[in-house]
């Protein structure tokens with residue numbers, strides 16, 4: 001364990017002859033290179049060799065990471081709860097996660113016989129966005145999964161993730177609502193467009209951009225409330241309510257129109273996400 005990481009971990013008494021390997025119990029969330037997660041109880045310990053050479057290390061229950069790691073991969077370490085809970089995630093060489101991690105300014109000395117040792121400083125704001133960008137890039141390289149398999153509950157990470165999500169969606173669609181094709185800007189250029197989750201966050205919908213539409217405010221609200229949806233042919237369909245009351249006239253004009261796809265076509269809303277929205281939001285069938 002490289003020295004700059006020590007303060008992130010519980011303080012440990014110095015070894016004695018009676019106890020040559022003092023340790024503190026910690027919880028570790030392990031994330032391997034395919035994003036699979038395991039939560040384990042492990043130990044942060046100070047190991048000694050004949051009371052001369054010492055080394056801080058995390059030992060035990062790390063198989064989930066070690067079996068996937070090869071030489072020169074990176075281990076990203078993040079403190080989730082001081083002295084208690086840490087996230088240890090593997091960045092395999094050649095992945096966008098590895099490349100992003102390699103750009104970090106804070107590098108630490110690594111023992112020549114160790115394959116890993118890297119610090120991800122949580123307090124460097126840009127790295128949160130870098131990590132969120134890398135996470136979203138990684139999602140786009142995999143088959144689409146509408147439900148997030150590894151949801152992030154850490155507030156700082158969620159904010160960064162949503163910032164990157166929004167930027168990628170609004171950039172992909174340009175200043176256009178995917179339903180009505182229009183939208184408003186204020187005089188000083190502030191756009192009303194919102195990056196809507198198709199499978200909503202309350203269903204643990206993914207932040208993969210293929211789970212999103214750029215929508216104007218009125219249509220975002222109508223979409224979230226299930227007044228409007230998109231059918232299998234990517235045509236807009238309306239809830240019966242919209243045809244019964246005159247107040248819904250801003251929706252009527254959408255019926256039967258084609259959904260507008262983004263200029264960046266690989267970010268278009270995925271049919272599985274639209275189907276989930278149709279079934280559980282538009283038709284109101286229970287989820288989960």
Ligand SMILES: [Zn+2]
Pocket residue numbers: 177178179180181182215216217218219
């Ligand atoms: Zn609209």
